Amino acid sequence: MSLDLPQVAPAVTAELVQGLTPRLRKRLDAGITKLAGRPSVRDGDTVRIAVDDDTHLELHAPGGTVTTTDAIRCGCLLAPDCLHRAAAASAAPIADSEPEPGCGSGSGSGSGSQSMPDAVPASVGEDAPASANEPISASTRSASPAESDTLTPDQRAAAQAMYDAAAAVLEAGADGAGAVLQAELLRAAHTARISGLPRIAASAVSVVTQLRAARCADPAYRLTDLTATLREVLGTAHRLPGSTGPELAALRGTARQPYSPDGSLRLYGLFSEPVLTATGYAGAVTWASDAEGRLHTVSDVVPGGPGRAVGAADRAVRIGDTALTHRELSRAGLAVSGATVSPTGRLGAGAGVRAVRASGAAWREDPLAGLWALPVADQVSRALTGGDGLLFLDVILTGTVREAAGDCLLADCDGLTLRLAAAHDHPALLYRDNLRLLAAAPGTRLRVVARLDPSPLPRALLLAADHPRDPGAHLDLGLDRLQHADLPAPAMAPVGSPPAPDEAPLHLLRRRVHQAASAGRRVLAFPGDSATDSRRLGRYGFACAGGLLDELRSAAADRSRDVFGRLVPADVNRFAHAWLAAAHYTEEVDRSLCAAAWGADPALSPSPSP
Structure with a gap:
């Protein structure tokens, strides 16, 4: 969409589409396309669209989000049950109070799925903005009705409605899932959220966002991501009625990740990665490790586009009173007192948290060097059994190989031929440009951080690498541009392409x-x-x-x-x-x-x- 529209709550879109007559529903997709070509003006929290010479449409979004149907007003004769209001709501970005692109998705953000998949790191967007993160006591969590051992009647009905709506989308496919089917899925998502099923609600919103990207030929759209998210919605809805205990709690999910006190932490910055998702979120995540090798993250991910994904690295981290930016923290250290940490390692930023800058450590120095000491097979096992998906590898670049999505690096990792692909394809991010330069230096030894990309061949998405000429420094490959002068002279490397693997025809x-x-x-x-x-x-x-x-x-x-x-x-x-x-x-x-x-x-x- 070319219109600069505010976010609209899913329930608002669903209600407006539900109020249309059958005749107007058939014209809704055409109405959305027509609306996209009309001029619009933003005045503070209000967006005005000139539907024609005599009719104007207004969207009022206090705080940036349209939360009621009355906030969308039209001057045509059919209002309030007109096509224009429903078309505007269906064309606008979907509001979500808890940005959860990582739910079931499979990181990915890019060429495949970034471990989650539009791939976003699991630590990104699991909860409310960091400034609101406060420890949630066990007693508070157990008091919630959503924590019962069996599914409530409302939740059972919500799960069935979600399954029916997702099955209808699958029946039509992305090509046929227009605004009406999308609205039904949004209605099911709203019902699921208010009944205490935030995981499946967030996944359903992600499906709608990806359907819209597919239908408007958004270059960020990936069919693999849509398939994975749609499978997550159908699978969760199918499993919910028969689940109990811990399995049911996991399928329900949490609207807000619990943060537990963790005392004082001494952290050493590892690397930063930009985040840009197909679901409309952007920002940066910085990874750090403590002396025992436990990984923690500090994230700044909110609704936004490529510009924010690039610029967020130079914003101050939102924890304590530190003035460190994400880019600086990836090379420095942090001393935190009164720390609160989520189950996935994300640091909270409540009022009682204090943080000051401390000295960092190079990758080849203790304690960070210990991350690379763990055997690769054990790291992969950890990633496949619910870990963070990160791999810490020592590799020797050997060449390139062509894949359907483009060239990727070939590297030798302790005798294993490994494929290293770009973590994201968007041209605003530097992953692919840096990979092209690294491909020109076969024989180079590198210490890298990558994210496992589950596939029949050893494959990972390259996130960061130490500097080819300065092992004491490292490059965040999505943010730092590698120069030709940074590359060493090419060393001897194997000549020729690797033999084609004998793959099982699961395709x-x-x-x-x-x-x-x-x-x-x-x-x-x-x-x-x-x-x-x-x-x-x-x-x-x-x-x-x-x-x-x-x-x-x-x-x-x-x-x-x-x-x-x-x-x-x-x-x-x-x-x-x-x-x-x-x-x-x-x-x-x-x-x-x-x-x-x-x-x-x-x-x-x-x-x-x-």
Whole structure:
């Protein structure tokens, strides 16, 4: 959208679309497109759009968010039940009081999924802004009705409504999921949030945001991210009714991460990374370690675009009275008293927290050097069993290899051929430019920080590296520009491309999962013989995958007729179940193949951190 619109609460959009007549609903998508070409003016908290020469539309957003339907006013004759109000709400960014891009998503922010996937670090956006973070006592948490051991009737109804809305989106695919289906999903998200299911509510909002990005050809859109988030929504809604105890608590999620007191901390900065998500959040996250190797984060992520992702690194961190910027903290230290920490290691910034600048440490000095001492297989096991996803590796650059998303670096890591890809593709961030320069220096030895990218081949997203000519310094590859003068003379490196790996043909099932998310059930209902693909999967030992593929195609093509020969509505529930089973299977197999490629065992607990 070219309009500069304020954020609109999901419930407002859902209510306005619900109030349209069936005739106007059919015209809603065209109305959104037409509205995008109209001139608009922002005056403080009010945005005015000239619908035509005689009609104006106003959005009032105190604090930057439209929270009631009355805040959107139109001067046309059909108001308040007009198309213009619903179109404006559907075109505006979605407001979310708790930015949670990392829920189920799979980091990623970029070429694949940044471990979460539009990939955002798990520590980003899990809770309210840092300035509001205060310790939440156990007694306060247990008093909440959302903490009961079984699902309440309201939550059960909300989960079913969410499943139905997500199944309808899957039936239509991103190509057919227009504003009406998006509004139904937003309504389900609002119902889930007020009934105490914040995890699935946040994931549903993320699905709508990605659907909008797909339909307007936003370059930040990634089909893999939409598929992963839609699987998260359907899977969570499917599992909620039968869950109890700790599993139910995890599926419910938390609207705000609890922060517990952690006394005094002495932290050493590791690196900073810019954050830019497809769900509309931007900023920076700085990682630090204490003397025992425990990782902590300080984040500044709010709604914004590429400019904020780049500029946030030069903003002061919001903790205590320190004047350190994120860029400075990544190379310095921090002494914190009265610290509060979330379960994922994010530092709180409550009124009782005090922090002052302290000396830092180089990566090859204690205590940071201990992070690289842990065996790589144990690090991968930690990442696959719910860790932060970070890998601390010593590598030798050996060349490049071409992938569908572009070239990536090849590196030798203790005898393992590793692929290092850019953590984000956006041109405002420097990841890809820096990777191109590093590719011109084969034979260079580097100590790097990367984020595991689960795939059948050893692959990671490169976040930071020590300076090629100064091992005592490091570069945050999304923020610091590498120069040709920084590169050493090329050393001898293996000549030629690596042999093509003998991969299991799991893509035969994965691409059908992605096709359904993109184009809906109809794309899999076209006449064709899937038996060849099923037999090929069976020859590689993936008989289960072949059966899932057959069921997916069968569910998509299952259309019966009534006694008059008319097509009856498709069984949306059967198709959603078949798709969910196939999506979950491919994710779990990818995880197992990733562990095997790295020589790790995700079922075992990793060795203690250094």
